[in-house]
Amino acid sequence: MGPSRTPVTELSGNGKFVYGCDYNPEQWDRTVWEEDVRLMKQAGVNLVAVNIFGWAELESSPGTYSFERLDEILGLLHASGIGVNLGTGTSSTPAWLTTLHPEILPESASGVRAWPGGRQAWCPSSPRYREHALRLVGEVVRRYGAHPAVRLWHVSNELGCHNALCYCDVSAAAFRSWLVARYGSLDALNSAWGTTFWSQRYSAWEQVLPPRTTVSTNNPTQVLDFHRFSSDELLGYYQAEADLLRQHSSIPVTTNFMVTAHIRSQDYWSWAPHMDVIANDHYLDHRLDDPTAELAFAADATRGLSQGQPWLLMEHSTSAVNWQPRNIAKEPGEMLRNSLAHVARGADGLCFFQWRASVQGSEKFHSAMLPHAGTDSRIWREVVELGGILETLAEVAGTTVKAEAALVFSWEAWWAYDQESHPSSDVKYLDQVHGMHKALREAGITVDVVAPGADLSGYKLAVVPGLYLVRDTESAALADYVKNGGTAVVTYFSGIVDENEKVLTGGYPGAFRNLLGIRAEEFYPLPPGQTRALDNGTTASLWTEAMRLEGAEAKLSFAEGHLAGSPAVTRNRHGAGHAWYIGTVLTAAALREVVSEAAAEAGMEALACPEGLEVVVRSGTKHSYLFLINHSADEHKHPARGYELLVGEEVSSAVVVPAGAVRVVRTSNPTPPTGPSTGQKDK
Structure with a gap:
C-alpha cells in the first residue's frame, strides 16, 4: 500500500479549490518578482510551483550551492499567503554534470547518444545521475522541509516525457536485472518470449539486450517487457526521491502524470499508489479529431487513478502551446470551458503552465496566465474571471463524481x-x-x-x-x-x-x-x-x-x-x-x-444529450452539482431544478446554457431531477 491520499483542498491554504501555476522566477529580474506576486493575488492564485528546472540555479558547480534567490521568492510568496509546490529541481541536468559525466546521457534504440541542451537529458538507469540528483534533493529538503510556504513536494517533472526509453549499456544491465527478478531463469524467459522463433534462444543472460534497432522486426514480448521495465525504472527513481523527501519532511509528495493521447510510457496504475496527491498535466491536442472529447477521457482516467477522489490538474494552458505542428490559440471562453470540464470530472485544483510567458527559450510562444501582452489582454481578464468562478464554486470542492x-x-x-x-x-x-x-x-x-x-x-x-x-x-x-x-x-x-x-x-x-x-x-x-x-x-x-x-x-x-x-x-x-x-x-x-x-x-437511462452539451454531476453529502458545458455555437436548454451558481438565480424546471457558456446548478438531490441520465448514483 502507498501513502494515504492528501485532500487537494488542503494545498490551497483555505480548504477551497487550488488555483495555481508554474513560476520560473530565475528567468526574470528581481524587480519583476514583487509585481508578479501582487498580480497573482489579484488573480486569486493560491499555489505556485517553483524550482521545477532550478538545478543549475541552485548548484552552479559540483557541490557549490546557492539558495538565496529561492529563499527570497519563497519568502515573497509566503508573505502574500500564496503556498508553494516545491520542485526538487532534478528534471533537467545542468551543463556541468553532462560535461563531467556524458555517460549520463540517454541512447536511442539505434545507439545514438543524445546531446545535452534540451530537457531530461539523463538515463533513468544511470547510477551517476541518481547520485548527483539525490544529493541535490537532500540539500533542498533539509533546507525547506519545514518551510511554512511549502505545501507540496514536486518530484522532478513529467517523468518520462522525453527519456522514458533508454537503450544504453547501463540500461541493458538494469533491464537484465529486472528480467531476472521477473522470470528467475533463462528457461522461463525463453518460454515467455517465444525465442524458438527465428533462432532467438538465449543461453546466457549477457546475451539479452533491450529491443534495439534490428534489420527486421523485434520480438514483441521483448518490446513489451522493455516498456514494463522502463515504467518501473522511472517509478523506482521517483520512489528514491520521495523516500528521501519523506525522511526529512511531513509535506505530501507527488509528481505530475501525463494522462494524455501522446504519452504512453508509464503504466500509471502501478504508479498511483505511491502518490500522496494524484496530479495530471493535460493540454488540448489539435492533432486529434476531437480534442475536447480526449480532455474528458483524460480527466475521467485521472479520477480513476485517484480511486474516485478529487485530483489536481497540475498543468494546462490558458491558450496555445508551443510543441504541436499548429499551435492554435483558444477562442474566447474556451479556456473557461476546458478548465471547468476538468472540475466537473473531479479536479479540485486548476494550475497552468505557466505564470508569466517566457521571452526566451523554446517555450516563449507557449501561453501563460500573464501573456506577452500583459494585463491589458483577453487572456488576463479570463484568468481573473476563472479565479473568481472557483471562489463562487467553493462549495463544490471535495465532492465526487459517481458513475454507474x-x-x-x-x-x-x-x-x-x-x-x-x-x-x-x-x-x-x-x-x-x-x-x-x-x-x-x-x-x-x-x-x-x-x-x-x-x-x-x-x-x-x-x-x-x-x-x-x-x-x-x-x-x-x-x-x-x-x-x-x-x-x-x-x-x-x-x-x-x-x-x-x-x-x-x-x-x-x-x-x-x-x-x-x-x-x-x-x-x-x-x-x-x-x-x-x-x-x-x-x-x-x-x-x-x-x-x-x-x-x-x-x-x-x-x-x-x-x-x-x-x-x-x-x-x-x-x-x-x-x-x-x-x-x-x-x-x-x-x-x-x-x-x-x-x-x-443494464437498467440505465441512456438518452442522447444535445450535440456539444457536456453533462456531468458531482455529488456531496447534502447537494449535487450539475455541470452543463456548452461546447457548441447553439443555445441549449436542459432540465434542472435548483440554484444556478455562476449567474446566481433559481432554476425551477430548466436552465438555459448560452452558446460557449457553462452553467452549474446546485440541487438538493444526489442526481438531477429529470432529463438525460448522467450515469450517477448516490454516494
Missing part, C-alpha cells in the same frame, strides 16, 4: 496493441478507447476509468474497448461480473493474447470467446475509406472478421461482401447478465446506439 458505468483501460494493452506486424496498422488502441468513451459521453453516461481486473460489482455497465492483452484473472473478473448480473460491451481485437503476447488459440476473441458466445476464425481489415454495409442501413469500416455464433444472437450483420449474413455485433446471455461484442468499426452514431441499448438493458 466503467471503462476498462490498460497501458500494457496499449503498448502491446500498437506494435508492428499486426493485422492492420490503421486500427489503434487509443482510437477504440476514445471512440467508446465519446459514445458514452454523448449518450449522457459518465464513466469511471478502471484497470483490468478491477472490481466491477458496483457498476451496471462495463465497457472493454480493444483489450488485446489480458491475463486469465482479468478475463475471469469480467466473466464473473456478467455471470452475476452485469452487462459488458467488448470490442474487436480484444482478448487475443496473454500477458506474454502469446496468442490464445481456439478461435478469436480468445479470452472472451465463451463469455461472448461467439467464435471468429479470421480477421479481414479494410483499407481506409473502404466500407461494408450493415443490415441496419449503416456502414462498417477498417475492421471486419469472420465470426459465427456459439450461443449469442446477432444484433447487426454484414449486408455485403463475402461476410454478408455473418454477425458484426452480438449479444450473449451469460449467467444472470449479458455480454455484447462489437466486431467492427461502427459509425459514431451506430456505436452510440449500441451502447445506449446495452445501457438500457
Whole structure:
C-alpha cells in the first residue's frame, strides 16, 4: 500500500479549490518578482510551483550551492499567503554534470547518444545521475522541509516525457536485472518470449539486450517487457526521491502524470499508489479529431487513478502551446470551458503552465496566465474571471463524481496493441478507447476509468474497448461480473493474447470467446475509406472478421461482401447478465446506439444529450452539482431544478446554457431531477 491520499483542498491554504501555476522566477529580474506576486493575488492564485528546472540555479558547480534567490521568492510568496509546490529541481541536468559525466546521457534504440541542451537529458538507469540528483534533493529538503510556504513536494517533472526509453549499456544491465527478478531463469524467459522463433534462444543472460534497432522486426514480448521495465525504472527513481523527501519532511509528495493521447510510457496504475496527491498535466491536442472529447477521457482516467477522489490538474494552458505542428490559440471562453470540464470530472485544483510567458527559450510562444501582452489582454481578464468562478464554486470542492458505468483501460494493452506486424496498422488502441468513451459521453453516461481486473460489482455497465492483452484473472473478473448480473460491451481485437503476447488459440476473441458466445476464425481489415454495409442501413469500416455464433444472437450483420449474413455485433446471455461484442468499426452514431441499448438493458437511462452539451454531476453529502458545458455555437436548454451558481438565480424546471457558456446548478438531490441520465448514483 502507498501513502494515504492528501485532500487537494488542503494545498490551497483555505480548504477551497487550488488555483495555481508554474513560476520560473530565475528567468526574470528581481524587480519583476514583487509585481508578479501582487498580480497573482489579484488573480486569486493560491499555489505556485517553483524550482521545477532550478538545478543549475541552485548548484552552479559540483557541490557549490546557492539558495538565496529561492529563499527570497519563497519568502515573497509566503508573505502574500500564496503556498508553494516545491520542485526538487532534478528534471533537467545542468551543463556541468553532462560535461563531467556524458555517460549520463540517454541512447536511442539505434545507439545514438543524445546531446545535452534540451530537457531530461539523463538515463533513468544511470547510477551517476541518481547520485548527483539525490544529493541535490537532500540539500533542498533539509533546507525547506519545514518551510511554512511549502505545501507540496514536486518530484522532478513529467517523468518520462522525453527519456522514458533508454537503450544504453547501463540500461541493458538494469533491464537484465529486472528480467531476472521477473522470470528467475533463462528457461522461463525463453518460454515467455517465444525465442524458438527465428533462432532467438538465449543461453546466457549477457546475451539479452533491450529491443534495439534490428534489420527486421523485434520480438514483441521483448518490446513489451522493455516498456514494463522502463515504467518501473522511472517509478523506482521517483520512489528514491520521495523516500528521501519523506525522511526529512511531513509535506505530501507527488509528481505530475501525463494522462494524455501522446504519452504512453508509464503504466500509471502501478504508479498511483505511491502518490500522496494524484496530479495530471493535460493540454488540448489539435492533432486529434476531437480534442475536447480526449480532455474528458483524460480527466475521467485521472479520477480513476485517484480511486474516485478529487485530483489536481497540475498543468494546462490558458491558450496555445508551443510543441504541436499548429499551435492554435483558444477562442474566447474556451479556456473557461476546458478548465471547468476538468472540475466537473473531479479536479479540485486548476494550475497552468505557466505564470508569466517566457521571452526566451523554446517555450516563449507557449501561453501563460500573464501573456506577452500583459494585463491589458483577453487572456488576463479570463484568468481573473476563472479565479473568481472557483471562489463562487467553493462549495463544490471535495465532492465526487459517481458513475454507474466503467471503462476498462490498460497501458500494457496499449503498448502491446500498437506494435508492428499486426493485422492492420490503421486500427489503434487509443482510437477504440476514445471512440467508446465519446459514445458514452454523448449518450449522457459518465464513466469511471478502471484497470483490468478491477472490481466491477458496483457498476451496471462495463465497457472493454480493444483489450488485446489480458491475463486469465482479468478475463475471469469480467466473466464473473456478467455471470452475476452485469452487462459488458467488448470490442474487436480484444482478448487475443496473454500477458506474454502469446496468442490464445481456439478461435478469436480468445479470452472472451465463451463469455461472448461467439467464435471468429479470421480477421479481414479494410483499407481506409473502404466500407461494408450493415443490415441496419449503416456502414462498417477498417475492421471486419469472420465470426459465427456459439450461443449469442446477432444484433447487426454484414449486408455485403463475402461476410454478408455473418454477425458484426452480438449479444450473449451469460449467467444472470449479458455480454455484447462489437466486431467492427461502427459509425459514431451506430456505436452510440449500441451502447445506449446495452445501457438500457443494464437498467440505465441512456438518452442522447444535445450535440456539444457536456453533462456531468458531482455529488456531496447534502447537494449535487450539475455541470452543463456548452461546447457548441447553439443555445441549449436542459432540465434542472435548483440554484444556478455562476449567474446566481433559481432554476425551477430548466436552465438555459448560452452558446460557449457553462452553467452549474446546485440541487438538493444526489442526481438531477429529470432529463438525460448522467450515469450517477448516490454516494
